[in-house]
Amino acid sequence: MLLSTKGDYGVRAMIDLAKHAGEGPVQRSEIARRRQIPESYLDHLLAQLRRAGFVRSTRGPSGGHELAKPASDINLLSLLEALEGSLAPLGCLEPAVGEEATESICGQNWVWQEIYDEMRARLAAVSLAELVEHEREHERQAVISYNI
Amino acid sequence: MLLSTKGDYGVRAMIDLAKHAGEGPVQRSEIARRRQIPESYLDHLLAQLRRAGFVRSTRGPSGGHELAKPASDINLLSLLEALEGSLAPLGCLEPAVGEEATESICGQNWVWQEIYDEMRARLAAVSLAELVEHEREHERQAVISYNI
DNA sequence: CGATACCTGAGTAAAACACTCAACAACAGC
DNA sequence: GCTGTTGTTGAGTGTTTTACTCAGGTATCG
Ligand code: FES
Ligand code: FES
Numbered sequence: 129m130l131l132s133t134k135g136d137y138g139v140r141a142m143i144d145l146a147k148h149a150g151e152g153p154v155q156r157s158e159i160a161r162r163r164q165i166p167e168s169y170l171d172h173l174l175a176q177l178r179r180a181g182f183v184r185s186t187r188g189p190s191g192g193h194e195l196a197k198p199a200s201d202i203n204l205l206s207l208l209e210a211l212e213g214s215l216a217p218l219g220c221l222e223p224a225v226g227e228e229a230t231e232s233i234c235g236q237n238w239v240w241q242e243i244y245d246e247m248r249a250r251l252a253a254v255s256l257a258e259l260v261e262h263e264r265e266h267e268r269q270a271v272i273s274y275n276i
Numbered sequence: 277m278l279l280s281t282k283g284d285y286g287v288r289a290m291i292d293l294a295k296h297a298g299e300g301p302v303q304r305s306e307i308a309r310r311r312q313i314p315e316s317y318l319d320h321l322l323a324q325l326r327r328a329g330f331v332r333s334t335r336g337p338s339g340g341h342e343l344a345k346p347a348s349d350i351n352l353l354s355l356l357e358a359l360e361g362s363l364a365p366l367g368c369l370e371p372a373v374g375e376e377a378t379e380s381i382c383g384q385n386w387v388w389q390e391i392y393d394e395m396r397a398r399l400a401a402v403s404l405a406e407l408v409e410h411e412r413e414h415e416r417q418a419v420i421s422y423n424i
Numbered sequence: 425c426g427a428t429a430c431c432t433g434a435g436t437a438a439a440a441c442a443c444t445c446a447a448c449a450a451c452a453g454c
Numbered sequence: 455g456c457t458g459t460t461g462t463t464g465a466g467t468g469t470t471t472t473a474c475t476c477a478g479g480t481a482t483c484g
Contacts, residue, residue, distance in 0.1 A: 131277055131365045131388075133442065139384050155460075163381050169443050175462065187461045188451030204387065217279045233311050235411035236287050239352065239402050240279075246398070247391050254387050263383035281473065303429075317474055323431065336482025337428045 131212065137165045138173045138211040139204070139259075145183060146199040146260045153185075153192025173211065180210035199260060205251035215251075216244055279360065285313045286321045286359040287352070287407075293331060294347040294408045301333075301340025321359070328358035347408060353399035363399075364392055 140163040148154050156174060160167040174193055177183045184196040195202070208215060216222045218240050288311040296302050304322060308315040322341055325331045332344040343350070356363060364370040366388050 129277070129279055129360060129363050129365060130367065132440090136366065136382065136384075140382050143383055153460095157460095166443065168445080171462080172443090178462095185461060186451080187449075187459085189453070189459045191451070191460045193461085204384070212277060215277050217277065218284065219278065234284065234288050235291055235407055235414065236284075236352070238410060239398070239407075243395050243398050246394055250391050250394070251387070259383055259387075262386060266383065280471090301429095305429095314474065316476080319431075320474090326431095333430060334482080335428085335430045335480075337484075339429045339482070341430085 129217070131208075134173060135208050135212045137163070137170065138177060139207060140165065141170060141173060142177070142182065142195075142202070142207060142256055143259050143263060145193060145195050146202075146256045147263070149195050149199060153190070153194050155192040159193075176211060182207065182210065195256075199257040200255050202256040203252050204254045204256075204259070205248055207256070208251065215247070277365070279356075282321065283356050283360045285311070285318065286325060287355060288313065289318060289321060290325070290330065290343075290350070290355060290404055291407050291411060293341060293343050294350075294404045295411070297343050297347060301338070301342050303340040307341075324359060330355065330358065343404075347405040348403050350404040351400050352402045352404075352407070353396055355404070356399065363395070 141159050144159045144163055145154055156170050157167060159165065160170050165173075174183060174185065178185055178193075178196075182196055182202060183193045185191070185193045205215075214222050218237065220234070220237055221241055221244055289307050292307045292311055293302055304318050305315060307313065308318050313321075322331060322333065326333055326341075326344075330344055330350060331341050333339070333341045353363075362370045366385065368382070368385055369389055369392055
């Protein structure tokens, strides 16, 4: 039932990029260090994100990665689905071509369908910009409590 | 992100037991056949369910399994948690003893916490009795459309 | 007693996960 | 146009989890 690290790491990386948007490309080594992601693994995630059209990469010295579109235009749902594939909690909810029929022997899928729909709606309503905003808010509070 | 078969199978089995409640013990071979669960695997699930106090088993000829309490007193959440352990979609949501701290580098946990809470609430609100009811309803409709 | 069930724990094949490695391609600046 | 720095790709690997199976054991009924 756990989200794999791919999704978690990928979103972390995207938050990092969004936070440094407009400051030119960010290197993967920077991201890996700040967000505690194995660098060689991050490579693959960035490749996936680039293929999905979320980031733009530039090679050569002073190259790196940056968002391909504004952070407010990227929502968590599309991001996670690009990284993880379907988020359905049960195989029978997203029927592969030429399937069905398990409904009659199980009878719990309607509950999960509801939960799944709610979840997708909630994720779709959260943009990357909001996540960054939340993080900044959190940082401010941390600084304040540190100063006391 | 998928629920494992354990949860699915376990709930199927419980629905089966609930459906035949009051008719004496049901054998695991019966359940396995009706619900399409490998019989030797079902053994373990029933043991787990028994240890968690959901079913009562009787040995010997004409033995079998039956619900240990009324179907309306069993909700999906407790059932699934007994079978699967925690349903949290992220490790950091249910902190093991002596952990924390990932929040600062990730910043998406608040979204997932919300989704997780909603999910648990929804699951807790569904009783085994309701699932059986739904299944019966579904069967009636199937019979009707078959007769037309 | 013996047939019929449930009960238990150990073992295992296969898949998914979480990476790593090595070779390659592009670009910037000298 | 070389050189070094960065991204790009695909193949490969150790570990863990999943989804079971098997071989015994134990309780109960008739
Ligand atoms: S088979 Fe889909 S919920 Fe059980
Ligand atoms: S570490 Fe918990 S959501 Fe990323």
